[in-house]
Amino acid sequence: MFWTKAREVSQRAMENETLVPIASKAFYFESEGYRCFGHTLSDNIRKKPVAHFSDNPKAVRNPFLPYEKAMYVSEAGDDHVCILNKFPVITPHLLICTRQYAQQNQLLDLSDFTAWLMAFKFEPNVTPLPNESHDADDVLGFFNGGVMAGSSQPHRHMQVVKSQIPFEQAIANGELPFPHQLSLISELNPNKIHQGYLEMMSELHLLPEHDDGICKPYNLLLTKRWMLIVPRSVNQVGGMYANGINFSGRFVVKNEAQLQWLKQSGVLAFLGQCT
Template sequence: MLWDIGYEKSNKGLASGELLPLITSDLIIEQNGIEFIVNVETENMKVKHSPSVATHDPFVSPYNPSAYINTIGEQHVCLLNKFPIVVPHLLICAKNYIPQTSPLVLKDFEAWVQGITDDSVLGFFNSGAIAGSSQMHRHMQLIRTSLPLEKTILQGLLPFKHDLIKFEYLNAAELYQHYLSVMESMRLYMTSSINGLTECHPYNILLTQRWMLLIPRTKNQVGEIKGHGVNFIGRFLVSSTEQLEWLEKYGFERFLTDCGVPK
């Protein structure tokens, strides 16, 4: 249901100009036997980072009717991302403001998994600016995409620190308990707090119907290219062909390792 409405509203938004995609068509760059996906960003990126947009919180009520998809439980709402990296691009947002850098709670996982309806859906979460988040109001994201690094992930061959859990079916409570365990073992909780809530060191989560990956982050930029949670599945966004050439020479996995914690 969420995806059906998402496709319908995305088509209307593209036709009306309300939806402003950040991407061009996919470019496939093969490196070390992996077919990475790269997009050259559109001029809409400048709109996204303009002061009037960057300082506005779009995740609080009243919601833009063209972006509203559905309410999920008592604490969350599903909205359409006005600046999608893949169309459609869904957001599972806390109704009330909760910092993106505070720990996830069970209700977050319960709402998030409702959008992971088949094998093509990727959920990702960016905990704070260093992890790639441009909006500090709690939100988890959903797109449909191929997963270039999935084989590398499942074979345990990622060259940076991470935690992987595999499962046969999604269970929000089990995912949450595992998340709490990893947050503790990786020492991702900080001693500081914001709005009375504990803060966390930056990290990303990738979530599919089959596995969940958590990656601690140390930086959000290498050279002139900024990192993002979806990079860790093998999708990249660059601002120019010159950046693409630089990234290809530098190495996709080297870039990811620099953004994380080398083993």
């Protein structure tokens, strides 16, 4: 239900240069038998502030509280708001943020899933933006649970883009060669999906072990068909960082040399080293 407004806000923000895309349009590359999507970082990446994490949320600037008005898309229920990612790789890139500060590395609750799933209702025949990737025919949600999982902000936010998923068959068939849990989805019911999330987190031993409520690091991918959770051990290998969207088969590289390194290393081998 957010996509028409998100396109309008994105178009306006690009025209007045408040939206700052940080990568090239998508290109294809082959690795380990998969046709993956790649993007190369642009000079705009220098405009993106470097995130600093602290146990005290008041110790660092929070871009979501308050959020930039030019990035506002819509309300997302009582406890969340939908805004644009100011520094996107794919446009539009939605962020479903909690209205009040909540920690990114604590368990997601039912209200988080209720708000997140609102972004899975979209209008398929809307004319795309001039710079929108041609592969935007599916809705993909992803969540980076902690710094080691690629999170750049400590304020809780779930992410949503439109993207084909190169690893679709490998994911749906349970063929990923690293630890993970997969749950098939028959309906976008927040209660059922949240309960499935808790069960998967338990199976992977990612639930909080201390009173601070902090989960072990993980990435979560969500589509209308399935939910995937992957535990994380490191946030980068060989100088290349990984976050949730990479587990769908989309990668952002610094330059041609890093792309060649990724192709030669193997995309699934790289992701496996991150788990």
